[in-house]
Amino acid sequence: MMDLTGLKEEVLQQARLAHIASKQLGVTSAEKKNQALLAMAEQLWERREGIFAANDLDVAEAREAGQSESRIDRLLLHEKRLEDMIQGLRQLMALPDPVGEVTESFTRADGLRIEQVRVPIGVIAMVYESRPNVTVDAAGLALKAGNAVILRGGKEALRTNRKLVDAMREGLTKSGLSAEAIQFINRTERDSVDILIQARGLVDLAIPRGGAGLIQRVVQHAQVPVIETGVGNCHVFVDEKANLEMATEVVLNAKTHRPSVCNAMETLLVHERVGPAWIRQIVAQLQERGVEIRGCDQTRLWLEQGGIGGNLPILPAREEDWEEEFLDLVLAIKVVKTLGEAIEHIDKYGTKHSEAIITDDVQAAETFMRRVDAAAVYHNASTRFTDGFEYGFGAEIGISTQKLHARGPMGLRELTSYKYLGRGTGQVRI
Template identity: 50%
Template sequence: MSREVLSYAEEKVEKARAVLRELVSLNTEVKNKALLYCAELMHDKRDFIKEENAKDVEYAKSLGLSSALIDRLVLNDKRIDGMIKVLKDVAKLPDPVGEITKMWTLPNGLRVGRMRVPLGVIFIIYEARPNVTVEAASLCMKSSNAVILRGGKEAINSNRALVEILREACKQAGFPEDAIQFIDRPEREIVWELLKMEGKIDVAIPRGGESLIRAVAENARVPVIKHYKGVCNIYVDDEADLNKAYHIVYNAKVQRPSVCNAVENLIIHRDILEEFFPRMAYILGKAGVELRCDEESLKVIKSDPRLSFVKAIPAKEEDYYEEFLDLILAVKVVGSLEEAIDFIEKYGSKHSDAIITENYTKAMKFLNQVDSAAVYVNASTRFTDGNEFGLGAEMGISTDKIHARGPMALEELTIQKFVILGNGQLRDNVGVPEDIMKDLF
């Protein structure tokens, strides 16, 4: 690595760390004011945002990137309005910093409590979605963290424009603009160097494809919060309301197939296969979904001439592990709830899984036994999102078993420290010996 690249990385970290004490001392009013200024300025400069985004979209097309990736990249008025809404929503949320979550008194009179404090400097690495820039920055601002943003090269103009707007608004509001740092150089060596900075970077959060996340996890010396992929499952039980099932499965696959909370595996109880699956296959086929079916479900499609237009092929073992991020859905027939849970345990990624059933006991068993970050009863997996959960936004969705699991929002960007209030208490009442105290000058 060149000395220039190393110096660039170190400068970004030093600027972020330099404002940490100021950040933790900010009152909520200043933070909210800064967020609302950001929203106002983003509205005023939406044409500038779209112009810069258009450069990225053209570049992505020239690279031959997939339509799904280009869809993630686009910033139209609707998505700009969505980012503005995120900023306003985060401003409305309670400030977690300084919250005492528990306090108790010991027999010796010591009062022991736990207080929420910021994580510190957060390094977020992400790919094509420039709206992540605003989501990450807004949550870090409200939780008094400094953030170092590193988006993909395909979105560099969009991200640079958004960061410019965010920093300008922060400056106007009296919020330290250096709390938002942006890596505007393409060298990957900068990322690897930042990931080595133990004690300077407090946590890294990668958002993107499995290869990116694995590369970050394998090269980092700093803590990493991650999810490798979103292989989400929906199980349609033999006691399901099939009308609900048609709409839920359609929404989870078709509404936006290129995101990590879209369903990838449809699991169907054998007893309802003949009644449910022909109609479900018809609906999905009309939406252009390709089905990768096990032997039983494929037979249902091939034996029904009304489904001749549906693209259905035999599923391979690896299809059930796959995060398609496209209009592709793998199908598996099972004979029981237990078999469905076993399937999810084997092939799922512990992201988001759902059961469709009207049986309360089965629903509760599914909730208890499926070990995923988000588990649903009679609802689409597409709701696994910080904003949809009422959290304002999210830094990502963690499938790790650490302090943060599922959508990471304000509380997950803080950690608790112990605070102890005393009045001279001593361990085992051992103080300075009396004879020494008498001899004090």
């Protein structure tokens, strides 16, 4: 029998410690935070043997449990990957501290001066799945923006994450900051997530990062504010006035450059006036690169008439195919009669992540960009650009697909709130 009271007390105690640490961190100088990032990086490197040993155990257990190779690969740490994490912390040092920035100011007629100033959010609870790099990225970003963080990673990576956190906490201590600013939930019970995301007054924001199931669960159970991230059912629409060479380049890039990430294209929409020839050649090129196609009736008819798909039959696209984020070398294709039909399809099946139109018709492009409701909408460019590094944020904690607080790539600035500071000489309200 699980001791739920004990679990609750344990998690809430960690949240309390994080809350207290966040008060200190909120008024810590940029210099001191950078020293802490450096010490964290150093400790990760110094303790690498212990980290790899823990990772070996996690990987062995995953292998025993019969996990797929792609999941095992996501779990696996080696020297290069650890170096990348460490490099990430060092890069954060070079970024400007968002805290304290005056974003607005005005002086009232009565002389009361009011400034809007960036402040940390406070305590951020990060709920994520297997990849251990999130442990280090999230802790570093939260810290640089003045926030305490509570990390609740996946069960498969428990040993690895624990060692990573031990090293980072040691770095905090060595630099004179409270180690409690990074908390690690050393429990695998699902209830530990619920307790965390219901800890109103202690946790200021929960960020789920992972598959649709995880995000759905957090959204349904949370009582603290949540930012949903990363589910991307992205579309490219090839308009009747498209430059078809450009369309080919963008489609190949959006689908095959890195199919496992959220900003990859999952459905290709093609204006019917583009016609069969282009569809036949793009499908041939996609198939050469190993992409499996699910087509609408029109697509399948044109391909059959063109003799495409003889060896590799084109499956009919079902309702689920329009909905699914394949995250793999699979692509659904739909022929639409109008720009409006393309927009409606995206409105119905999209996840408000990244959408693109390929066209030389500026009017059509502007209509698409105004009407499509997504974090990022592109004209004549790949959906793959929606990324904190590509946007020049220098770092990224996730890509928000909701409309409150932050939309699209979330960097340091998106991990802050603001407050108003009023400086007066005795002003009262009349």
